Amino acid sequence: MDPAHRAVLRRFRVKLSDQLLVTDTILPFLFQEGILTEAQVQQVESQPTDKQKNLKLLDLLPNRGPRAFSVFLDALRDYSWIREQLELELRNTSGGGSPDDFAAPSCCHGDRCQLPDSVLQKVPSDQELSRLASRLGAEWEEVLLDLGVSAEALYRCRSDHILSSQAAALAGLVLWRRSEGKKATLARLLQSLETADIHPSVLEDAVMR
Structure with a gap:
């Protein structure tokens, strides 16, 4: 949006x-x-x-x-x-x-992600993960589970940030990036967003802003 x-x-x-x-x-x-x-x-x-x-x-x-x-x-x-x-x-x-x-922004047409492959192969920065966490909403746990974050780790994220789902989502995303290293790419994030039925423009907005 x-x-x-x-x-x-x-x-x-x-x-x-x-x-x-x-x-x-x-x-x-x-x-x-x-x-x-x-x-x-x-x-x-x-x-x-x-x-x-x-x-x-x-x-x-x-x-x-x-x-x-x-x-x-x-x-x-x-x-x-x-x-x-x-x-x-x-x-x-x-x-x-x-x-x-009130239609799609120029960076996004239809349901296909418009980020170039050169960007999708990068590891997201702290700032990009923070912006993404602010946009995930209730689906953040589904995204992180698809990324391979364990249920136990998700429970710790929720417990440590009980007043803010955004902070909990960011903690989980940072944990995922740390554990996956160079494999923690924007392309992998996009795959999990699509699994959770989240539109690609959510990632585009977090990265291109």
């Missing part, structure tokens, strides 16, 4: 969490359009209150690829006043644009 779109969702987080009812039409539409997986829909629906369902959806959306924001706007057809506010805020902060402009 484009950084400007992330920022708009962040600024409207409280309003969105208070006013939406995502289970009626929004979740089915996002699933139909391939933005959310069935497991992610279940994650949202399993939350005990409507507000927590909304917040869980807002946690997931930024990591669902370059189409996530525009499809989310389309899903707000029963909440036209909210959609108009989001569009107005985006125009005010980005200097123009229409809903048709």
